[in-house]
Every structure is written in structure tokens, then in C-alpha cells.
Amino acid sequence: MNFIIYDLEATCWDGRPLGEVQETIEIGAVHVNSYGEDLGSFNRFIRPKVNPILSPFCKELTSITQEDVNRADTFLTVIEEFQDWIGVFDQEYLLCSWGSFDKTQLIKDCDLHEVEADWLEAHINIKRQYHDIKKLSRPCGLRRAVVKEGFEFTGIQHRGISDAENLAKVFIKYVDEWQF
Numbered sequence: 682m683n684f685i686i687y688d689l690e691a692t693c694w695d696g697r698p699l700g701e702v703q704e705t706i707e708i709g710a711v712h713v714n715s716y717g718e719d720l721g722s723f724n725r726f727i728r729p730k731v732n733p734i735l736s737p738f739c740k741e742l743t744s745i746t747q748e749d750v751n752r753a754d755t756f757l758t759v760i761e762e763f764q765d766w767i768g769v770f771d772q773e774y775l776l777c778s779w780g781s782f783d784k785t786q787l788i789k790d791c792d793l794h795e796v797e798a799d800w801l802e803a804h805i806n807i808k809r810q811y812h813d814i815k816k817l818s819r820p821c822g823l824r825r826a827v828v829k830e831g832f833e834f835t836g837i838q839h840r841g842i843s844d845a846e847n848l849a850k851v852f853i854k855y856v857d858e859w860q861f
Contacts, residue, residue: 688778691786727755735750830854
């Protein structure tokens with residue numbers, strides 16, 4: 682089984698104005714096998730279609746610059762690269778994210794760009810399962826979970842690749858306990 686530990690960053694606004702469409706602007710992912718071995722990573726920026734200009738809030742939160750997305754490929758190009766990297770059409774895989782936002786956002790992006798989204802069904806919510814494993818009564822964020830498990834949170838919080846790499850640390854520690 683191939684586990685794809687991934688995280689997205691999306692367009693965002695302070696207070697999220699009504700009517701604004703969020704679009705993925707970064708996909709970061711780590712490929713882990715069933716032995717907990719890190720087999721590589723994927724990281725791409727995506728040029729947004731509906732709101733091509735990032736808000737000041739979004740740039741500050743994610744550290745993604747306007748230049749990063751201006752130079753990026755479109756969703757259609759990047760999602761095809763991501764699917765090829767995963768091996769969607771020829772390998773057994775399971776997408777793993779911290780919470781449900783990432784899967785929901787990718788489905789919305791696929792709808793927006795008229796791309797089939799059935800490949801996203803092979804997915805588990807690591808945040809929910811982590812809370813069950815640890816018997817936590819209150820939600821805990823990724824950064825807190827990483828530190829709680831004895832790891833250093835590395836990279837930049839709210840960057841797809843950094844969050845995916847940090848989530849992979851927790852995923853690998855409990856590789857035999859996830860339910861799918």
C-alpha cells in the first residue's frame with residue numbers, strides 16, 4: 682500500500698468574504714510505504730483561476746508569494762502531475778490528510794476545472810483517527826500533535842510541503858494503527 686500524506690494551501694481572505702471561491706495554490710505530499718519508509722515528496726504551486734491575485738492575508742498566512750503562483754502551472758497540469766506521482770491509475774494508494782478540508786477542497790477544485798474526482802475517495806482523516814488513538818477530548822492542531830509526539834515541527838507552518846512532512850512524522854510513528 683502506498684500512503685500519500687498530503688496538505689493543501691488555498692486562496693484565503695481575512696474573514697473570508699461571502700462569495701469568494703477558494704482554490705488550491707499549493708500541494709505538498711510525502712509518499713510513505715506500509716513499512717513507514719519515506720519514498721519521496723511532491724510539491725507544486727498552482728496558479729488560481731477565479732481569484733488570481735492573492736490577498737495580503739493569504740500571503741502572510743502561507744508565505745506564498747504572488748510571484749510563486751504567477752509562475753505556477755494551472756490546476757489541470759498540476760493535478761495530472763500529482764495523479765501520475767501517486768500512481769492513481771496503476772497502484773494501490775491511500776490519501777491521508779490532517780482533517781477533511783484538503784479532500785473537500787480538492788473535490789471543489791476538480792468540480793471547478795471539470796476533472797473527475799473519484800480518485801479522491803481512497804482517503805482517511807488522520808486528525809480524527811489521531812484523536813481516537815490518543816483518546817483526546819478536545820481537538821488538537823497539527824503543530825501541537827507533532828510536538829506532543831516528541832518531534833520538532835520543521836519548516837514553515839501553513840505551507841503544504843512543510844505540513845505534509847510534519848504530518849508524515851506522526852503518520853509513520855503510528856503506521857500500523859491507522860484504520861482504512
